[in-house]
Each structure stands twice: as C-alpha cells, then as structure tokens.
Amino acid sequence: MSIKSLFAIPFAKIATKKVYKWANNPHKTQEKVFKNLLSKGSKTAFGKDHNFSNITTYEDFKKEVNVTDYEGLRHYVDRVVAGEPDVLWTGKPLYFAKTSGTTSGAKYIPITKDSMPTHIKAARNALLFYIKEKNDASFVDGKMIFLQGSPVLADKNGIKLGRLSGIVAHYVPQYLLKNRLPSWETNCIEDWDTKVNAIVEETINEDMSVISGIPSWVQMYFEKLIEKTGKPISETFPNFNFFIYGGVNFEPYKNKFESLIGKKIDYIELYPASEGFIAYQDSQTEKGMLLQLDSGIFYEFIPADEFFNENPTRISLKDVKMGVNYAIILNTTAGLWGYNIGDTVEFTSTKPYRIKVTGRIKHFISAFGEHVIGKEVEKALNDSIKGTNINISEFTVAPQVSPESGLPYHEWFIEFENEPEDLEAFAAKIDASMQAQNIYYIDLIEGKVLRPLVIRKVKKGGFHEYMKSIGKFGGQNKIPQLSDNRKIADVLNNFLITA
The missing domain is CATH 3.30.300 (GMP Synthetase; Chain A, domain 3)
Known part of the structure; x- marks a missing residue:
C-alpha cells in the first residue's frame, strides 16, 4: 500500500463527515445558499431587472423570477458571451461549457470562479465516500481512465470555451496525474473511433483500477479491448473493481457490461451537468444519489405532470415528497436563474435527500x-x-x-x-x-x-x-x-x- 492510498482513508472519513454535516441540516443549508445567491445576484443586471434587493423570501422570489430555459435567458447570455461583466453573475465567467441546443444551436453555459470548484469537489467526494464505505483506497495506486471529450479549449471573447468534460480535465489533482490515462495527446483526438483505438493501445498493458464514462462509449472501448485480446476485461484488468458513470439509467445495460467484464463490480453514479454538479452516489447500499445542497445551487421542483400547465406548482426542497416525478429547477452561482435543466427526478430518500434521474421533461x-x-x-x-x-x-x-x-x-x-x-x-x-x-x-x-x-x-x-x-x-x-x-x-x- 502506497503513502497515497494509506492517507486516503482518514482523509475520506474527515471529508464525508463534513458532507453529512450539511446533508443532515438540509433546509438550513439551502436557506444559506438562497441568501448568498440573492446577495451576489443583486449586483448583476439580472438581479436589478428582477428586484433582488427587495426579495426576502422564496415566495417573493417566485413572483419576480419565472421558470425559464436557455432561450428565456438567451438575451442575457448573449451579453455575457459578448464580454459584458456583471450580467448574470458578478464579473465574467471562467469558462463557457458548450452544449448542443435545440432551437438555439450551440448553447454557452457559463461556469464561474464560484461554480467551478463545486464540480471538482463533488467528483472528489464521490470517490471519498466509496473509500470510506469500503475502507480501502488501493485503487488509487492503479491507473484510472476517464473517457471524455477533448480538453482543447477555444476562446470566446477572452473566455475559454469547451465541453464540460474537457474543461474538467484541466482540474485533475496533481497526485492523480501520474495515474491518469489516456495521455493528453490521445485525449485531444477529436475523431472518436481513432481516439478509442488509441486508448486501447495505451491501456491494454496497464493496471487499470478505475474506469469512467458514459456506458455506451465505455462499452465500445471494452469491445475493442476484447477483440484485440480475446479475453474478458477482468482478465486484462484484474484490479478493475468499480465503474463510474452518469447521464443514463445504467440498469438496462448492466447485463451486457458484466458479460464483457466477466465478473460483478461496484458502480458509482454521478449527476454532473454543465449547469452544475447536482448529485452523486454516496453509498453502495442505499438507493439514489446524494443531492448537493451545499454547492451553490438553490433547487426548485415542479411536479412533472403539471409542468406544461399555465400555473404549475413550484416548490422548494422542504415541500418535496417521495415517489413524485419532478422537473428540477436550478438557481446557481454561475448565474442561472429559475433554470429548467430539462431533467426529471424522483426522491428515493429525504433523510438525507437522495434522488434518481427519471428522464427528460421533453422526452x-x-x-x-x-x-x-x-x-x-x-x-x-x-x-x-x-x-x-x-x-x-x-x-x-x-x-x-x-x-x-x-x-x-x-x-x-x-x-x-x-x-x-x-x-x-x-x-x-x-x-x-x-x-x-x-x-x-x-x-x-x-x-x-x-x-x-x-x-x-x-x-x-x-x-x-x-x-x-x-x-x-x-x-x-x-x-x-x-x-x-x-x-x-x-x-x-x-x-x-x-x-
């Protein structure tokens, strides 16, 4: 066991204890986030247009700020993209996460100096919860692969622009860089077939312990490995014991994955989005993912079956119920206000608050x-x-x-x-x-x-x-x-x- 893995266990215990401190005081935590958002937001063009300085309660907020989407905020985002400061959030964003739009073409989601650290911290904490639960950090001595978009960033009026996964690639902790695959050069390959083939060549003889990515693309990687080696993944990577994923319901793909791997493994589900890191799996025995209440996001919820009504019910965390399908609405330190991310969720627990993603409001x-x-x-x-x-x-x-x-x-x-x-x-x-x-x-x-x-x-x-x-x-x-x-x-x- 290395020094790195030895120290990871006590560090995991300290970090997870801090998380449960706010998770066990959910409403107080969300109230604190709400007040901070209003305080900083009041200095922005959006905040001045929506009377933030006079808002004291959530009921006030709902009267001033409508639920919207990217198109609804488009005229503000365009000003941010053009280089104007203090529009949706104080100052200028650090990055724009570029995502695919529907009616609007490409969307430019701001990531700020206040919101960026929450993405990194949540991803780190998901691993720390696993270490604490297993009382084992040996995987940090092996190689880790993250199948993601290119980390090459463009420039948009002085602000870096790229896919979220490419932006996050710039924040891999120093102590993990030696263990991280693929190489920077391979990660920069744009053509996916070429990239996966290069990743196969780089990893085939390595001691892979952690693999992460969207299941359908990791499956493609596994199939190419098996085609080349003639062996199941568990024989090529005997120390590979858990898979990190997000973005889809994994259950329909689980049989296929385990047949490719050749053994049962653990899974960690994440709920990262360009708009914010919303939740992660904090337990291998409990259902759902821990909702990130202390990450600069004030959450609202609308029952999905009312979403397209003229006056749907709009509630904060304290009024949610188990078993109801909700559209999730975000207010964030990246300057997204009353923002419909497009996902629907259901609560699997309220002590602490855990959720599962049930689909898309438009799907x-x-x-x-x-x-x-x-x-x-x-x-x-x-x-x-x-x-x-x-x-x-x-x-x-x-x-x-x-x-x-x-x-x-x-x-x-x-x-x-x-x-x-x-x-x-x-x-x-x-x-x-x-x-x-x-x-x-x-x-x-x-x-x-x-x-x-x-x-x-x-x-x-x-x-x-x-x-x-x-x-x-x-x-x-x-x-x-x-x-x-x-x-x-x-x-x-x-x-x-x-x-």
Missing part, C-alpha cells in the same frame, strides 16, 4: 394521451431482461401513429448483443410491464386505440452508425431513450436487421 410519449416517461420504459425493459442472458447495447422508443395496416403502436428500436429466443414473447413481457405501470397506456390498449408494442431489431453497431450520421458520435452524446415524434425512428429504419 416522453403522449401521441395518444398515454404520458409515458423514461422511467417507465427503462423499468419495463429491465423487468424483461432480469434473470435472462439477454443483453442490450442500446435502445430508443417512438410512437408509430400511421402504420401501413392495423392499429397504431409504440415502436421499440433495440440493438441486442444476445437477443431473446422468442422476440414476440419478449415484446409481450415488456408490454405487460408498461401496462402495469401506466394506467393511460393500458386503457388505450384495452380500448383498441393502440395495439401492443412492436420491436425492431437494430443491427450491431447500428446506433453508433446513426450517431455518426447526425454528427454526434462519441464524447458526452447520448441517445434519447424515448421521443414523442419520429425524428430518430425514421432515420433508424436505415439501420435495421431486415431478414
């Missing part, structure tokens, strides 16, 4: 009034593969409103690694789970408005080909797991197994 299917959400399709799929040798690489769901014959249906595009022997029986199991979860869906089936779902088999590598075809291959890009339109589905028809 749903309600072509017939069924109100199907991501959590439901993920559970249906997971219910159906549990206890089987069926492995799934990727999937997405869309409505088929105008079939060539028969009733409309939900169309499931699935790329199998190991497919079921009886595809119709498998589809029936998924459909039964959907009917059990969603009363609107079963009413439509029984009322002969919809027929049971139909599965389309996507050829191996088909989802990767689709992502290449739309220019979103690799990095932090993810496939939406359901949509209310045919935009993705119609293109995926080009990547189906037709025989």
Whole structure:
C-alpha cells in the first residue's frame, strides 16, 4: 500500500463527515445558499431587472423570477458571451461549457470562479465516500481512465470555451496525474473511433483500477479491448473493481457490461451537468444519489405532470415528497436563474435527500394521451431482461401513429448483443410491464386505440452508425431513450436487421 492510498482513508472519513454535516441540516443549508445567491445576484443586471434587493423570501422570489430555459435567458447570455461583466453573475465567467441546443444551436453555459470548484469537489467526494464505505483506497495506486471529450479549449471573447468534460480535465489533482490515462495527446483526438483505438493501445498493458464514462462509449472501448485480446476485461484488468458513470439509467445495460467484464463490480453514479454538479452516489447500499445542497445551487421542483400547465406548482426542497416525478429547477452561482435543466427526478430518500434521474421533461410519449416517461420504459425493459442472458447495447422508443395496416403502436428500436429466443414473447413481457405501470397506456390498449408494442431489431453497431450520421458520435452524446415524434425512428429504419 502506497503513502497515497494509506492517507486516503482518514482523509475520506474527515471529508464525508463534513458532507453529512450539511446533508443532515438540509433546509438550513439551502436557506444559506438562497441568501448568498440573492446577495451576489443583486449586483448583476439580472438581479436589478428582477428586484433582488427587495426579495426576502422564496415566495417573493417566485413572483419576480419565472421558470425559464436557455432561450428565456438567451438575451442575457448573449451579453455575457459578448464580454459584458456583471450580467448574470458578478464579473465574467471562467469558462463557457458548450452544449448542443435545440432551437438555439450551440448553447454557452457559463461556469464561474464560484461554480467551478463545486464540480471538482463533488467528483472528489464521490470517490471519498466509496473509500470510506469500503475502507480501502488501493485503487488509487492503479491507473484510472476517464473517457471524455477533448480538453482543447477555444476562446470566446477572452473566455475559454469547451465541453464540460474537457474543461474538467484541466482540474485533475496533481497526485492523480501520474495515474491518469489516456495521455493528453490521445485525449485531444477529436475523431472518436481513432481516439478509442488509441486508448486501447495505451491501456491494454496497464493496471487499470478505475474506469469512467458514459456506458455506451465505455462499452465500445471494452469491445475493442476484447477483440484485440480475446479475453474478458477482468482478465486484462484484474484490479478493475468499480465503474463510474452518469447521464443514463445504467440498469438496462448492466447485463451486457458484466458479460464483457466477466465478473460483478461496484458502480458509482454521478449527476454532473454543465449547469452544475447536482448529485452523486454516496453509498453502495442505499438507493439514489446524494443531492448537493451545499454547492451553490438553490433547487426548485415542479411536479412533472403539471409542468406544461399555465400555473404549475413550484416548490422548494422542504415541500418535496417521495415517489413524485419532478422537473428540477436550478438557481446557481454561475448565474442561472429559475433554470429548467430539462431533467426529471424522483426522491428515493429525504433523510438525507437522495434522488434518481427519471428522464427528460421533453422526452416522453403522449401521441395518444398515454404520458409515458423514461422511467417507465427503462423499468419495463429491465423487468424483461432480469434473470435472462439477454443483453442490450442500446435502445430508443417512438410512437408509430400511421402504420401501413392495423392499429397504431409504440415502436421499440433495440440493438441486442444476445437477443431473446422468442422476440414476440419478449415484446409481450415488456408490454405487460408498461401496462402495469401506466394506467393511460393500458386503457388505450384495452380500448383498441393502440395495439401492443412492436420491436425492431437494430443491427450491431447500428446506433453508433446513426450517431455518426447526425454528427454526434462519441464524447458526452447520448441517445434519447424515448421521443414523442419520429425524428430518430425514421432515420433508424436505415439501420435495421431486415431478414
């Protein structure tokens, strides 16, 4: 055991104790964050426009600040991008995290000197909780790989611009740099195929202990390793014992991962976003991720089924309930106010506050009034593969409103690694789970408005080909797991197994 791993255990105990100090005083912590945001925000153009100096309560705040999104803040963000200080937050941002927009093209999310440290601290604490729980820090002596976007940053009016994962790459602690892979040069490769092949060459003979990234892209890395070595990952990397991921529900992919790895491992789930590091898994035995209440974010919540109403219920942390699907709203030290990040969450615990991500507020299917959400399709799929040798690489769901014959249906595009022997029986199991979860869906089936779902088999590598075809291959890009339109589905028809 090295000095580094030896000292990591007592350090983890101290750090996690500090976290639980604020986690066990959640409402006081959030009130402190709220007051700090108003105090600093009152010196900005946004704060002056929204009467921050006269706001004393959350009820006052709701009257002055509407829930919005990037487009709603666009006229302020454009001023920040142009170089104007004190617009959304005091001074100028340190960085812009560039993300894909919908109606607006590229989005420029500010990261400030107040918000940047919270990203780094949360990622560090997630590892420290694991060390404390296991009472073992031996993994810090091995090599660690983080599959991420390029760390090469552009310049936007004197402010550095890049993907969040590329920005964070500049903040790897000095004591981990010797253990970190891939090399800087490899990490800077833009083409994802070329990059993964280079990472395989750099890591194949190393003692990898920690691997992190979006599951679909790490899976691609694993498959290339196995293709080259002919061995499962656990034989190539015998000391690899836990995987860090975020951005998707991992359960539907777990069977596939464990078959590639060749053994069961631990997992740490993170919830980082360009807008703020929202939560991380603090326990291997408790469900959900610890909500970051002390990271310069004041949280608001709107019941997801009310979100598109004219006057939806809008509450702070103290009024949330277990088992309700909420749209999560952020107010941050990066200058985002009443900001709808687009995600939906559900609380798994309120002592302390832990959440799980249930989907996207815009990613749903309600072509017939069924109100199907991501959590439901993920559970249906997971219910159906549990206890089987069926492995799934990727999937997405869309409505088929105008079939060539028969009733409309939900169309499931699935790329199998190991497919079921009886595809119709498998589809029936998924459909039964959907009917059990969603009363609107079963009413439509029984009322002969919809027929049971139909599965389309996507050829191996088909989802990767689709992502290449739309220019979103690799990095932090993810496939939406359901949509209310045919935009993705119609293109995926080009990547189906037709025989």
